[in-house]
Amino acid sequence: MNRQYRLTYFMILFITALLPGFYSCNGEEGDDEYNGVELTGTGSLTLQFNHLFGGKPLKYAPDSFFSAAGDTIKITKLAYYVSNITLENEAGVKTNLNTYHLITESVSSSKTITLSNIPAGKYKSISFMLGIDSIRNHSGVQDGDLDPAYGMFWTWNTGYIFFRLIGRFGKADKPISYDVGGDKHSNVFNFSLTGNKVKSNQVQMQLNMDLAEFFTGPNMINLQQDAHEVHSGTDTQILPRLHQNMKDMLTLTNIQ
Template sequence: MKPLLFFLLILMTSSVQSQKTQQLMIHFQNRFGEALLVPEQSYIMYGDTITINRFKYYVSHFELTNEQGKKIILPVQYYLIDAADSVSGNIILNIPIGQYRSIHFLLGVDSLRNVSGVQSGALDPLHGMFWTWNSGYIMAKLEGTATSSQIAGKQFTYHIGGFRGNNNTARSITLPLSVTNNKVSIITDAKKWFERPYPLIIAKEPVCHSPGTLAVSIANNYVNMFSILSQQK
């Protein structure tokens, strides 16, 4: 048995190593409605003047579905997209050569990582996206000011997190894949935070800083903020 197992292990390793790969470059383009999202820039929404100061979110667990319907699960990596850092919106994935019809990823951080202690890289608490060992990671953050806000400084601050049971705010995203020259642009529209299915009104609910019903409602909105931007050759 041992020689046979050794032979099978070598065969499997050789197969993986010989599999040809290509790079898929993903660019997350942050927007507010039709406009590019630029920190400290103002936008009009429902008669309200809004200035976005901070917009961050985690993406992880990338998968692809090829033309034959086979799911390609890629090694798990965690990325923190920050509107204030244009470089953070560029991700390079090594994928098997082939044609693909959809891309899937997780918006947020999975429950295992939420309880895995101090971590580094994109998950380092120094990025300001971590509450406590009990509450876990902030999946996405949106901060700014609005003329309709009733709190000091006309602020609104939405720190959306929670990973336990019904309070889970990580969301699975699946998009049809449109690739040109091994590149794909994904639009992230922060305005969707305020739209369906839960009408989020800053004047009434300017703050969310803990897991719970409001955080889940906002997460059910931001699951809709991603779409594919077709690339031109």
């Protein structure tokens, strides 16, 4: 009697354990798949940055765009640093890949960051910095994408320029020249990966940077009144406002 009971109990347990497996075989999506991004093997991760202005693909001058404040804006240069790409796994352990990337609109290869040898794992979020962390920012001159020869470096006040937007505005084509830098002005973007159910050894993510947000954000920039140049990380007039606006510039649009 006792033995029989135990056997039944075991059978029920066994079937219960198998049930989800059977069910998932029939369904379109496997419920046993991690509800996030699962990298298999030592996989690769590709981040593709797409540049937009008000939802339209960004094109350099002579193409023009309209800001929310009604300014006509032409862009001639967009460049920025992406660093400290960090993956967080399901247990909450964060892995900083410790890489630094200069992205420039005119260099199409720079807009795709491919990172290989990513440890296999189930990842629930990804974050990265738009800018350079203060430690590296004050470690003097570096090589690679951080070579000051790219011009993204203040030579009179040691430090990297995190984000550069140059262009013209209005009928008179007055210059716009924003250099965002200084330790206080990096932005960390954190994107949840849950709900995606992607399992692959080559994961690709699409990110949109919309420059209209730079001029709109929470702080509307009106170029008729506001400063249209900044070249110092210590500026207190427009830089803190732009820095805040930049927090809304990036969206993660697709993972596959």
